[in-house]
Amino acid sequence: MTVLVTGAAGFIGAHVVQQLLAEGRNVRATVRKVGNAQFLNAFPKHKGASLEIVTMDLLQQETVNEAVQGCSVVIHCAAALMVGVKNPLLEVVNPSVIGTENLCAAIEKSGSVETIIHTSSVAAIRRTRHPNGHVFSSSDWCDDASPDVNPYGFAKAEAERKMRAFVKRCDEDSRPRLVTIHPSIVFGPVFHKRHTRGSMAYLKHFTGRLPFVLHTHLNYVDVRDVAKAHIAAIDSGADGGRYILHKEGKWMKEIGAQLRRVVPGKRWAMFRLPSPLAILMAAFHPKLTVKQVRSSLGRSVGYDRGRMEEDLGIQLHASDETLTDSINSLFELGRKV
Numbered sequence: 001m002t003v004l005v006t007g008a009a010g011f012i013g014a015h016v017v018q019q020l021l022a023e024g025r026n027v028r029a030t031v032r033k034v035g036n037a038q039f040l041n042a043f044p045k046h047k048g049a050s051l052e053i054v055t056m057d058l059l060q061q062e063t064v065n066e067a068v069q070g071c072s073v074v075i076h077c078a079a080a081l082m083v084g085v086k087n088p089l090l091e092v093v094n095p096s097v098i099g100t101e102n103l104c105a106a107i108e109k110s111g112s113v114e115t116i117i118h119t120s121s122v123a124a125i126r127r128t129r130h131p132n133g134h135v136f137s138s139s140d141w142c143d144d145a146s147p148d149v150n151p152y153g154f155a156k157a158e159a160e161r162k163m164r165a166f167v168k169r170c171d172e173d174s175r176p177r178l179v180t181i182h183p184s185i186v187f188g189p190v191f192h193k194r195h196t197r198g199s200m201a202y203l204k205h206f207t208g209r210l211p212f213v214l215h216t217h218l219n220y221v222d223v224r225d226v227a228k229a230h231i232a233a234i235d236s237g238a239d240g241g242r243y244i245l246h247k248e249g250k251w252m253k254e255i256g257a258q259l260r261r262v263v264p265g266k267r268w269a270m271f272r273l274p275s276p277l278a279i280l281m282a283a284f285h286p287k288l289t290v291k292q293v294r295s296s297l298g299r300s301v302g303y304d305r306g307r308m309e310e311d312l313g314i315q316l317h318a319s320d321e322t323l324t325d326s327i328n329s330l331f332e333l334g335r336k337v
Contacts, residue, residue, distance in 0.1 A: 002026045003234070004071040006056065006103070007078030009037040011186060011195040012119060015227035016075055018191075021049045023231065030056035030067045030078070039192050058099030061106070068106040068113065074176075075117040075230050076103060076163075080155070081198050088151035096155035097162060104166035107176065117233050118163050118180045122219070122244060122303055124156035125182055135302040138182070138242040164240075179233040181226065184246040184303060187322050188223030189329040196330065202252070203326050205269070206259055207334070212273040213252035214293065217300035221247045222317040232312040246303040247316050255323070262320045263327050 003020055007013040008029030017040055020027050024047025031037040037053050045051065056067040058078060068074065078099065080092045100118075107113045125140045128150040145154035160180055167178045185199040196204050202218055226245050237243060250258070256270040273281070275297050282293040309315065 001072045002028055002070060003073040003075060004028045004030065004068060005075045005077060006030045006058070006067075007076075007119075008040060008053070009192070009194070010077060010079065011188075011190070011198060011200070011223060012183070012226055012230075013075075013077035014040060014191050014195070015188070015223050016077060016230050017051070018043045019224075019227045019231055021045045021051060023047070024049045026050045026052075028052045028054060028067065028071060030054055032057060036192075036194065058095060058102055061102050064102045064106040065109055068103070068110045070112055071110070072112060073115045073117070073234055074103070074107060074113050075119070076100070077119045077230075079119065079121075082152045083197050083201075089147045092151050093147050093155045093158070096159040100159040100162045101166075104163060108166070108170070111174070113176050115177045115234055116163065116167070116179075117230050118160060118178065119230070120160045120180045120182045120242075121152075121156045122182050122184045122246065123150075123153040124160050125242075125244065125303075126153065126301060128153060130301060132299050133301070135304055136244075137304040138244055138306050167240075177239045179237045179239070180242045181229050181233065182242060182244045183226045184219040184221050184244075184249075186223045186226055187220050187326045189325050190333055193333060196333070200326065200330070203255075203323070204330055206256060207327065207330050211267075211269050212271045213256055213269050214278050215272050215275060215297050216252050217249055217296075218252060218255065219246055219249040219301065219303060220322070221245045222322040225314060225316045228314050229308070229312050232314055236313055237311045241311065243308045243312060244303050244305050245308065246305055247322065248319055249300060249302060251300075258320070258323060259327060262324045 003025050005013055005016050008017050009031045017027055017029050021043050054067055056063045080095045085091045124142050125136050127142055128144045142153040142157045229245050253270055253272050256268045259268040278293055282288045282290045
């Protein structure tokens, strides 16, 4: 049995590949540029596991068809990040939505795929407009987003809808089993400098010299648990199930205090920047916008994991371990580059 992992050089995808190889699985890993994925070859291969790295562009149908051919399981981790994006429609929405449509077409053409694990996000669950402190569950959908308002949430929700619609219209005797995984912000050990560009940028902030933090609330989970959930879902979990992967939520100041406790000896940022100064800073920040900062300051949400742990049979890492391993891996990466 061959397991296809799209976006294999990404943060979640790389951990999925590592754990699949540790289980002795045959993995076909898709990347846009093979040169960016050579670090995958360093992962130990147990019990006869194999790794094949292939190039694939989700917007080029023929490359998707070739990648899917002969695979029994598809783990769709490929995703566009909302980092330094100038045109959300072209850079985030289209790769997510059209890319998922092309993947569905390739799965249908292959006739070999029995199980699909679709990496989504809590962004597909969390409505754009919501009461402060609201707790979301897997039955919720981000149904008030658009390419102009919350393009990331729109992309994640719409891509999931496309995948579910495809599976629903498949013949019953050949219909693939589908499970969607919805992580919150993902922390954990990084393998490559590219893994510091997304959610790990929040923790990377603490390794810098700035003494302040924003009054921002972060919901997070360990990347190793996210990967474990994907692999468990190959054989476990409800067909059609949506599973939220989330450990806990904390304000950035609280994370700074936790880092001071679990990784002593360093001066961790704990001064909360007043909101007016935070908004002013956003106006000159290369990766933040005033709108993003203003909408997040002082606001929080929560997530109900439901039956995730019972259905998938996994236990989440302790928060202290996640933060310690995350920070140590950032320091180690800094020494290598």
